Amino acid sequence: MAGAEARLDAAGVSLWLTDWKVDGGGAWSGQRVMALVGGAYAGHLDVYVHPDGQAVDVAGLEVSPEYRNRYLASVMMDALYAAYPTAWINHGGRTPGGTVWWDRYNEPAPERNVHNRPAAEWAYYFDPLTVAAQKARNAYQNRYHGVNGHQEAVYRYGESMEDEARQYAPAFHEPDVQGPDPGLDELYGGMRVILPPGLHRIVHDSSRDAAERAGLVLDHIGHGSLPHYSPWSTTEQSAFEDLVHEQVFDTESQQLATHLTFHVLPLADQEMPLHHVKATWLQFANSPGIEVQLVGMSWRSPQQMWVTHSAVFDPPVDAAITPEYPQDASPAYRARYSEIGDLLPGQTQRRAEGASPYAGREAEIRDMADRLQQAVARRATDRPPAASGQPTPADHQVHQQPPPQQTTGIR
Template sequence: MAAEGGGLPEEGLSLWLTDWKVDRRVPWLGRHVVAVIGGRAVGQIDYFLHPDGQALEVNMLRVHPDFQRQGLAGVMMDALYAAHPTAWVNHGWRTKEGSAWWNQYREPTPQRNVHNRPPAEWAAYFNAVDVAADMARNAHQNRIYNLDGRRENVYRYGERLETEAALHTSSFQPVTPVRVNPGAQPLHGPAQLVLPPAVHDFVHDRAQDPRKQATALLEFVGHGNLPHDAYWNATPQAAFAELHHEALFAGEPPEQPVTHVVFTLAPLDRPALLVASALAESVDFDQFGDIAVEVTQLSWRQADRPYQTHSAEFTPAVPAAIAPLSARQASRAYRHRYDEGGFLRAGAREPARQPFADRAGQIQAMAERLLSSQASRARAPLPQPAAPPAAVPRLPLPERQPPPPGRRM
């Protein structure tokens, strides 16, 4: 994966800002900056973003060994600053390698780094004592490894570090976590599939009926096999992004074509049970057994062709289930409807829906009105036929004369 010439390639490098699923106990939003070269992730910054977008904390910066010491970390960090141009930035504490990198990195706007400003300015976002501890740890690392550490920018406390920091701890404003409500909105779950050639060709043929393609995909997966170990997202775009992020870090591309599928569910009828597993922008069902759901839509595309997305709606919604973590966790209702593989049992298949099944009352009322109208017409006297009109004399047609001599027809 090493770039020729000992530097980053001039073309083919892209940066992607995407979602990061963080622990539900973390009230801030998770985000990634991912560096991509040649269709593979070669670097990443993980960070937390305050819900109001005005503060962020870097959690980890890493670069693939083949691309280290080529400026990629600085490119990603510059992009992070550019993505949040007015936010306070907290870099936390650094490892030995991180301290060496920071020693040569030039911040675009060092005045937004909380280590370079007094706590009175940013203490509402970060615990001042924690920041002071990180600063002390970084200073210790710099002394050990004889590094400058950009010390000209670091804020100089007038008092002892911990004393001044303690003055501002009361300014810190904890964040109330934001949670997705699975009972009030659709959820979108991702799945990565390697389909048999015949199924793959059928579901990606744009000349086919999308509803039949979606039905074939659902039959292949199994109605009881909707993914339990995936995050169910608030938007289909986030579900597709999760699949793309996984593919970027998958190493060598698979030999067979991969299909990315997103299942869309109707709002669930047990939100109180599931709210404990909800994150800010997704829901994690991993700790639950099977969950009965209704699939309202399927979207799918080839992993290497994200610009060609197929989609089909199910009207009415199709009953299905998020698979249990193991067969032992399956409920009685699940075992009655699905076999050990998560496929519909023969007796559990939905009967063919009649097009007017839900309009029986309307049809009966219309039939009664028609019969009543027919009966009233039968009782009414028949109208007398009118006298035939007088014959109208016709003028005789003129006889056709032969053409004069010398004239042709």
């Protein structure tokens, strides 16, 4: 990042490399470099990252109007190169504004820009035909706007590339999506919630029991109100990052909300609900009200994002992801929860039963019982018969006489 950031004024700029949850990308995960100035959103750089981390595809670069012409875009792009120091980078086709900016930008590692290298080196990651079309578009934009655009670095700039692109197109390999599996993986989802002032003070009071505070929050939002719209990830940190994104781009709400995450166990032993799998997360589609085992909750205060409160439920608590549309709620959900996710009258909070110590040991237990019965039968056969007229041991009344008291002799 050396260079570009030196030309920024002391405006309190901070950069944040975080998850970017987006429908596109296939097996490539979304990442975002977000720029904040004085804690307020100033711009972002969105990219897709290959599963092996060795290729980055730039999707978009944006700076808010009030922060333009202050080299903020260059700082974010420098940060991207620093975050992926060995990866190929494809900048794609540029817009008119991007064309003018690129002409001024001093690229830190032009040898990793796929537009500057032959397709034989990077065709495994990027479709050569697509890259050729992007280079042609950029060449047109450069001529139209009368800029150089670092054309001397571009591989075979101005020459026909169609034949070479077609030659290496078969080398391109699109990876398969292998995201989380709700039947096997524990998942984390989040929501922002504005708590009443009194409850807010209790929930963020670290001197109180964490599980008790978590129970109060769950009662407040409803046991059946886990968010269906939330991206469900495999890490708690990713769930918290989603909530910060919501807050940064929420220009309507004037109230700061508590950031709350839910930790649920795999959805085993039930029909798998409809869901869309992405590279690092999934989202439930048309949720009818999905029963889950809630194993924990964590939350952060909007005033102290660096402080995380966490509670573990042992055993887990029965809860549910709310239906996407109330009219589509399942009969099981309607029998237990109201339309707003509260427990219905007569319904009580349930906790999952712990695993039985006998589960899976049926054959072992049956074999042990057979051996015990055989041993009892064998002992009964080997016992000598009682003499005629002689009471059996069971008929005896045994009397124990106390031992005689002994006195210590004095010699």
